[in-house]
Amino acid sequence: MASSLCENCSRLVKELAAHLRRICREFEQKIRDVFRELCQCTCFRVTPERSLLRRETQEFLRPLHEDESQLLSQEGLQTLTRLAASENTDLQMTAAMYYLHVSHHLKSRLPDDFMEPVMTLLLSPDLDVQKTVSLALVNLLVKNNVCKELVIEMGMLVPILELFQSGDGTAQCHSCACVAMLASSESNRDAIIVDGIIPLLALAKSYDPRVQRNATWALLHLTHSDWSTRILCQAGGIPVLVLLLQSSDSEVQFCGCTALCNIAAIQEHHPKLLSIGGHYLLKSLLTLTSSSVQKNSAQACRCLQTLSKNVLIQEQLMELDCVPPLKALLKTPTAAWTEPAMTLLCALSAHPPNHDCLVSEGLLDEVGQLLRHHRSSSAAITHGCEIVTNLSCSGGGQQAVMESLCLSGLLGALLSPALSDDTLLHVTSCLRHLMTWDLLRCNLSATITAEQVLGLVKLSGQTHKPLLSYNCAAITSKLEMTGDLRVAETSLQYRVPVPAGVPPKERCKIPAAGHSYNIQPQERWRLLIPVGRQ
Numbered sequence: 001m002a003s004s005l006c007e008n009c010s011r012l013v014k015e016l017a018a019h020l021r022r023i024c025r026e027f028e029q030k031i032r033d034v035f036r037e038l039c040q041c042t043c044f045r046v047t048p049e050r051s052l053l054r055r056e057t058q059e060f061l062r063p064l065h066e067d068e069s070q071l072l073s074q075e076g077l078q079t080l081t082r083l084a085a086s087e088n089t090d091l092q093m094t095a096a097m098y099y100l101h102v103s104h105h106l107k108s109r110l111p112d113d114f115m116e117p118v119m120t121l122l123l124s125p126d127l128d129v130q131k132t133v134s135l136a137l138v139n140l141l142v143k144n145n146v147c148k149e150l151v152i153e154m155g156m157l158v159p160i161l162e163l164f165q166s167g168d169g170t171a172q173c174h175s176c177a178c179v180a181m182l183a184s185s186e187s188n189r190d191a192i193i194v195d196g197i198i199p200l201l202a203l204a205k206s207y208d209p210r211v212q213r214n215a216t217w218a219l220l221h222l223t224h225s226d227w228s229t230r231i232l233c234q235a236g237g238i239p240v241l242v243l244l245l246q247s248s249d250s251e252v253q254f255c256g257c258t259a260l261c262n263i264a265a266i267q268e269h270h271p272k273l274l275s276i277g278g279h280y281l282l283k284s285l286l287t288l289t290s291s292s293v294q295k296n297s298a299q300a301c302r303c304l305q306t307l308s309k310n311v312l313i314q315e316q317l318m319e320l321d322c323v324p325p326l327k328a329l330l331k332t333p334t335a336a337w338t339e340p341a342m343t344l345l346c347a348l349s350a351h352p353p354n355h356d357c358l359v360s361e362g363l364l365d366e367v368g369q370l371l372r373h374h375r376s377s378s379a380a381i382t383h384g385c386e387i388v389t390n391l392s393c394s395g396g397g398q399q400a401v402m403e404s405l406c407l408s409g410l411l412g413a414l415l416s417p418a419l420s421d422d423t424l425l426h427v428t429s430c431l432r433h434l435m436t437w438d439l440l441r442c443n444l445s446a447t448i449t450a451e452q453v454l455g456l457v458k459l460s461g462q463t464h465k466p467l468l469s470y471n472c473a474a475i476t477s478k479l480e481m482t483g484d485l486r487v488a489e490t491s492l493q494y495r496v497p498v499p500a501g502v503p504p505k506e507r508c509k510i511p512a513a514g515h516s517y518n519i520q521p522q523e524r525w526r527l528l529i530p531v532g533r534q
Contacts, residue, residue, distance in 0.1 A: 072102075077113055084117035089126040096121050096132035103139035110145045115154060122159040127168060134163065134174035141181035148185040157182070157191060164199040169208040176203060176214035183221035189228045197222070197235050204240050209249050216244055216255040223262035233263065238272050245284040250293045257288060257296065261303040270310050279316055282307075286317075289325050294336050297329065301340035308347045318354055323361040330366040335377045338370065342383040349387045355394035364391060364404040371409025378423040381413055385430035392434060401434070402443050410434075411448055414455045421465050428459070428471035435478045445480040453479070 005013070083095035095117060102110070121133040137156075140146045151157070163175035179196055182188045196218075203215035219237065222228045241263075244256030260281070263269050273281055285307075288300035304322075307313045329341035345363065348354050367384045374380040388406050391397040401407065413419060413427045434440040453476065460472035 072106075072111060072114065077111075077117075080114070080117045081120075084120040084124075089124070089129060092121060092124050092126060092129045093132065096124075096129050096136065099133055099136040100139075103136040103143075103145070106140070106143070106145050108145070109147075110140060112147075112150060115146065115150060119154055119156055119159075122156060127166060127171060130159075130163060130166075131168070131171045131174060134160065134171065134178060138174055138177045138181065141178065148182050149187055151182060152188050152191050157195075161196055161199065164203060169206075169211055172203060172206070173208070173210040173214055176200070176211060176218055180214055180218035180221055183218050186225055189222060189225055192218075193222060193228045193231050197232060197237075201235060201237060201240050204244065209252070212244075212247065213249060213251050213255070216241075216252050216259070220255045220259045220262075223259045226266065229263055229266060229269070233269055233272055238263065238269070239276060242276055242281050242284060245288055250291075250296055253288065253291070254293070254296050254299060257285070257299045257303055260285075261299065261306055264303060264306040267310075270307070270313070273307070274313070274316075279320060282313070282316055282320055282322075286320060286322055286325055289329065289341070294334065298336055298340040301326070301329070301344045305340070305344040305347050308344065311351065314348060314351050314354065317348070318357055322348075323358060323363060327361065327363065327366050330370055335374065335380065338374065339377065339379045339383075342367075342370070342380055342387075346383040346386045346390075349390040352393075355391055355397060359391055359394055359396050359400050364388065364397075364400045364406055368405030368409050372405050372412060378419060381419060381423050382426045385410070385426040389430045389433050392437065392440070398437050398439050401440060407434070407440075407444060407447055411444075411452050414452050414459070421462070421468055424459065425465065425468045425471070428456075428468060428475060432471045432474050435475055441478060442480060448479065 080095050080098065083091045083098075086092055099118060099121070118133060118137060121129055122137075124130055124133075137146075137151075141148060141151070157179075160175045160178050163171045166172065179192060179200065183192050200215050200218050200222075203211050204219060206212045206215065219232065219241065222232050238260075241256045241260050244252050245260075247253050247256070260273075264273060282304070285300045285304050289297050289304070291297045291300070304317065308317065323345075326341045326345055329337050330345075332338060345358070349358055349363075364387075367387050370380055371384045384406075388401060388410070392401050410427055410431055414424070419427070431444070435444060456472040456476050460469045460476070462469050
């Protein structure tokens, strides 16, 4: 068949074909040369030693699928050591994955000998190997399968801290978790604080929520001892922790708030806490009290309560109108919310300059509701009694007590079977204090029921709680009978007991301690009997 191409086109096609054949021959030769060099390298050469290691690795991995009791055999340790020391990152990864598997299934202590390969793997040049073995180490630390002190003694802290600088979020997350677990041991904190405090503060500001959470967790552990807390504050930790209160992550908020609470417990750090302008710390904590996360709200209240021991901070809290958000917490049905708020309000009520403000804010109305509806909560009742006692001393406090449900709440608590004698001691102490005011004494006398008086009489007979017995006697002796109740006037002889262990010189502090006396008609205890019931 004749060609349809002209002579010139035929020549060009032949030249192109010849050129392509030459290129293919050159490319083929290049491939041969490359593979020849690769085969000469130890990475691809199948040596007897490498063949043996491959067989050992296959035997080593078999327990993962067959018998977990063989996970920590001596033969396995030898193979792990060889794999970890290998220059091949795939073999190193095999060892790291083995440790990860062990960390998920191990129920006993990891033998100390097995920690040496972990150290080798942490020093691997391959980041994936480091991430895998650091995760395994976190799991082992969380489950207490390894000794935290041993990790520090072996020098593992250095490569763990170096992972902070890796720039990889996962590596930073795992290494921060390791440091957090190690910092939970007091003996390790000195080593961590020296080289780890600055990078931890930097990672606490990370945009990766996992990294930020674990870094904050580690910082929290460092506030569990005075020395590490002092170093943390000197390194600028307080502003970082305050900023964490604004985090969108509830766990970060909780850890940051708890760390600040620990710092606030040490008086010397208060100036630094207050040095942040615009009352930023107190505003952030007050905002956190309204959190929908229960533990965060409660922890913010605890932190404010710790800070409120400082009179200056109390004044600033009152200036920031702290009462409304705390009152809102008292309306919640859950004791976990109400009790921390009550504790803080109780601390504020102990400061006389705050009385008028607390009364005008209607605090006693909320306390009265709480006393009536939370009679099973000893903490709420105890703090409620202290608040009523404190605020009744103010100008408008007595009238506010009368207009609220505080009196009926206190009287009702006398009959609550859920309250201990210690809680009843607070209730009766509060009532005895209120009976010293004429206005409140008349109101109490008109409000109390026969059942409640009988409860007081019953409590007065408890010899194992002398102060409780005395309170009940004092309350009953001052009651004024009015209305539909008939007085069964019975002269009773009462001997005020002396609490055990009170020295003779101290007995004068207990009214009529150790003396017997006949209660006169105008002071006698009265058993209230409703009209028509004999």
